[in-house]
Amino acid sequence: MLKILRWFSLLAFTTAFLWVLVEGPWWFDGEVLRSPGTLEAADGVVITGLRAALVAAVGGAVAVLTYLHTRRKDREEVELARDGKSTDRYMEAVKLLASPDSIVTRLGGIYALERIMYESEKDRETAIEVLTGFMRTHVRATRSEGLLPHQDHVPDDLQAAADVIGRRPDKGIHQHENSLVAFTQDPDWRPLVPLNLRRAKLAGIRLEKALLYQADLRQAELTGADLSFAKCAEAEFHEARAQGAKFHGADVSLADFSGADLRGADLSTADVSFTIFAGARLDGATFSTYANISPRLCVGASMVGVTGISDDLRTSLKEFVTQIDDAEPGQ
Numbered sequence: 482m483l484k485i486l487r488w489f490s491l492l493a494f495t496t497a498f499l500w501v502l503v504e505g506p507w508w509f510d511g512e513v514l515r516s517p518g519t520l521e522a523a524d525g526v527v528i529t530g531l532r533a534a535l536v537a538a539v540g541g542a543v544a545v546l547t548y549l550h551t552r553r554k555d556r557e558e559v560e561l562a563r564d565g566k567s568t569d570r571y572m573e574a575v576k577l578l579a580s581p582d583s584i585v586t587r588l589g590g591i592y593a594l595e596r597i598m599y600e601s602e603k604d605r606e607t608a609i610e611v612l613t614g615f616m617r618t619h620v621r622a623t624r625s626e627g628l629l630p631h632q633d634h635v636p637d638d639l640q641a642a643a644d645v646i647g648r649r650p651d652k653g654i655h656q657h658e659n660s661l662v663a664f665t666q667d668p669d670w671r672p673l674v675p676l677n678l679r680r681a682k683l684a685g686i687r688l689e690k691a692l693l694y695q696a697d698l699r700q701a702e703l704t705g706a707d708l709s710f711a712k713c714a715e716a717e718f719h720e721a722r723a724q725g726a727k728f729h730g731a732d733v734s735l736a737d738f739s740g741a742d743l744r745g746a747d748l749s750t751a752d753v754s755f756t757i758f759a760g761a762r763l764d765g766a767t768f769s770t771y772a773n774i775s776p777r778l779c780v781g782a783s784m785v786g787v788t789g790i791s792d793d794l795r796t797s798l799k800e801f802v803t804q805i806d807d808a809e810p811g812q
Contacts (some may be wrong), residue, residue, distance in 0.1 A: 509641045569598060577593060589663075591612065592780055682700055686707070688706060698717060698718050701721045712732050722742045725745045725746060728748045732751070732752045736756050744765050753772055758782045767787075767789050769789050772790055
């Protein structure tokens with residue numbers, strides 16, 4: 482049907498063009514030209530000039546349309562070739578990642594996927610899923626080998642995969658599906674911490690119930706992140722940017738938030754035993770009445786508008802923090 486319409490359109494255009502070519506001179510300049518039966522030499526010059534101009538105009542339009550069509554086809558061919566090349570590179574990266582014996586080969590696969598993430602936005606989500614799947618599988622495999630809980634060294638390939646995910650480009654990623662929560666919720670993850678996510682861009686990421694014991698999140702971007710009920714004991718959040726982050730019910734005992742930006746953060750029901758808040762910005766943060774904050778570990782912190790803490794704790798904090806309200810706002 483489409484082919485018939487194209488032929489019909491071509492026929493209609495040709496008919497219209499021939500009509501304009503024959504009758505056009507009188508249409509454009511009928512007041513000057515004589516009727517076809519009484520034409521003179523001067524009329525012939527005008528008619529020839531008008532028809533030549535019309536042919537040139539139509540020829541130019543056809544040339545432009547042909548160029549645009551050719552350009553579009555070339556672009557489509559380039560895109561197809563690029564997609565084919567990306568697919569080949571992706572398959573090669575997956576093969577490298579699946580190497581059972583060589584950690585160097587697996588590292589090559591991880592960094593090949595990172596390059597694909599940066600060069601192809603539409604393949605970025607798939608690359609993230611492959612890396613998180615690799616980590617889940619790798620964790621279970623190493624667990625079956627009898628590794629001790631909380632071992633000091635994370636395997637290089639596992640750490641590299643975490644690093645790649647942590648510094649991934651942010652555009653177009655569905656963070657609720659392709660974030661670190663994809664593998665940190667697995668209880669088998671525990672033996673393979675601490676994790677190095679220093680300076681990672683994790684704004685808005687969902688890490689509920691994540692196992693981040695002793696994780697390195699120094700200077701990480703965690704604005705609006707959700708770490709509710711996460712296990713972050715002894716984790717390092719030094720100078721992390723975590724405005725509006727949720728730590729509701731999280732275990733951040735012995736964690737280091739020195740110099741961190743926690744303005745508006747939710748730390749209600751969080752375990753903050755011996756948590757370091759020295760120099761942190763906690764303005765507008767929310768704690769619980771029974772929060773066991775250590776005042777001496779809050780030296781230099783700003784706590785204007787902090788809610789949820791007891792009056793006794795507020796009084797004790799005044800000796801160490803730079804700013805804190807005399808009473809909870811609204812009272």
